[in-house]
Amino acid sequence: MHLPKLHGAHVPHRKNTAGMRPERMPTPKMVSIPMSMHIGAPAEPLVKPGDQVKVGQLIAKAGGFVSSPVHASVSGKVKRIDDVLSGMGRFMKAIVIEADPEQETLEGLAPPVVTDYQSFVDAVRESGVVGLGGAGFPTAVKLSVKDLSKVEAVIINGAECEPYVTSDTRTMLDDGDLIFEGIELLKKYMQVKRVVIGIEKNKPQCVAEMQSRAAKTQGVEVMALPALYPQGGEKVLIYNTIGRVVPEGKLPLDAGAIVLNCTTLAAIARYIKTGMPLVEKVVTVDGSAVREPKNVIAPIGTPVSDLFEFCGGFKSEPKKVLYGGPMMGIAMPDLSCPVMKNTNAVLAFDERDATLPEPTACIRCGSCVDACPLNLMPTEIESAYEKRDVERLKKLKANLCMECGCCAYACPAKRMLVQTNKLAKGLLAADAAAKRAEAERKEKEKARKEAAK
Numbered sequence: 001m002h003l004p005k006l007h008g009a010h011v012p013h014r015k016n017t018a019g020m021r022p023e024r025m026p027t028p029k030m031v032s033i034p035m036s037m038h039i040g041a042p043a044e045p046l047v048k049p050g051d052q053v054k055v056g057q058l059i060a061k062a063g064g065f066v067s068s069p070v071h072a073s074v075s076g077k078v079k080r081i082d083d084v085l086s087g088m089g090r091f092m093k094a095i096v097i098e099a100d101p102e103q104e105t106l107e108g109l110a111p112p113v114v115t116d117y118q119s120f121v122d123a124v125r126e127s128g129v130v131g132l133g134g135a136g137f138p139t140a141v142k143l144s145v146k147d148l149s150k151v152e153a154v155i156i157n158g159a160e161c162e163p164y165v166t167s168d169t170r171t172m173l174d175d176g177d178l179i180f181e182g183i184e185l186l187k188k189y190m191q192v193k194r195v196v197i198g199i200e201k202n203k204p205q206c207v208a209e210m211q212s213r214a215a216k217t218q219g220v221e222v223m224a225l226p227a228l229y230p231q232g233g234e235k236v237l238i239y240n241t242i243g244r245v246v247p248e249g250k251l252p253l254d255a256g257a258i259v260l261n262c263t264t265l266a267a268i269a270r271y272i273k274t275g276m277p278l279v280e281k282v283v284t285v286d287g288s289a290v291r292e293p294k295n296v297i298a299p300i301g302t303p304v305s306d307l308f309e310f311c312g313g314f315k316s317e318p319k320k321v322l323y324g325g326p327m328m329g330i331a332m333p334d335l336s337c338p339v340m341k342n343t344n345a346v347l348a349f350d351e352r353d354a355t356l357p358e359p360t361a362c363i364r365c366g367s368c369v370d371a372c373p374l375n376l377m378p379t380e381i382e383s384a385y386e387k388r389d390v391e392r393l394k395k396l397k398a399n400l401c402m403e404c405g406c407c408a409y410a411c412p413a414k415r416m417l418v419q420t421n422k423l424a425k426g427l428l429a430a431d432a433a434a435k436r437a438e439a440e441r442k443e444k445e446k447a448r449k450e451a452a453k
């Protein structure tokens, strides 16, 4: 069993935009709304080129149980359904809408009728809300619990431990009413008895805001946690708030917990209150290359180039642009990449910040092992990966790595440990797929021989 300890990294926080209320940007000329902004099956388009759509209109249905519907973030004309470049460097299907000047909201949008647990989960599904902290897991699936008595605590994630990113901070400061309306919904429809809001101590205003609301609400605790990255990691947060360990290969529910990001919960409450599904995001725009860092309210599908333009453009040529924070963010291949449901930040860095030091030989100092919040052994994983030693990688539990980056941050030799861990996980996945294919082939061969007898 892997006990998460208070390991991690003391990263600089650089929350430059924490005091900045989100500003609504002008409607972009064009949005490209991807069908894969969540974990699971892509959404399936319900519109075709030439169709007129309005803000909040359902434009793609969920492609399966683990999926999420998608709604128009602007009113206008569907220009095409195309493959667009995603932040992952892959092409994915997207509905491209040319915005009109009217920006009309769909007529008849009304709060959903919620009367019991099932209609609550259905409403969450219809809202299009997915894990907005970055994970993108469909929230309705997370809340679909067979036995509600297993939910001992819901943990609201307000830790927002990545440097620069302040969109959750703003939710706690500006939309505390929605967070607490969401908590009341969980209590009413899921019979949740214990709610814990976990916030890093370096956000004293958020702690105070949530504490003052919690004092008037039964069954809600606010925990001010050490500012140690990755405090917001799901398993780390569960351990540091309710002291439970998620068993290896299991889900938080197996430890009696559901973890919801605070912005996710606010988005659910907003939908149930107004009927407006998830069509826009607060995105932190920052980094050393950005002229005027801001928190920006952007329609989903907005090209990130428009966000930077709204923030005064670049003061120096950006050499690296990230979706998300510097620890776990993904480098963007192109500024035309769209804002997605789970985009909480776009960061642009100048040459000095974007240049990675050359890795040198491992000096066996153990700093990476010491930093890992899951007690993994990154240096050993690296060595096993270099030898393509699948069995050793399994023993080292490389698959548990949450790619938080603490090991690489701590490494004095600047080894590319996270990248290696990702490759090691890919090797394990390929090995498992090959074994499954071989087992299926054998099964078919056996059946063929039986039939020939």
Ligand code: SF4
Pocket: 371, 372, 373, 374, 375, 376, 377, 378, 400, 401, 402, 403, 404, 405, 406, 407, 408, 417, 418, 421
């Ligand atoms: S990236 Fe993986 S191995 Fe490295 S510290 Fe994080 S969890 Fe541990």
Ligand code: SF4
Pocket: 361, 362, 363, 364, 365, 366, 367, 368, 369, 378, 379, 410, 411, 412, 413, 414, 415
């Ligand atoms: S921190 Fe870097 S140098 Fe130290 S043991 Fe780990 S990989 Fe080697």
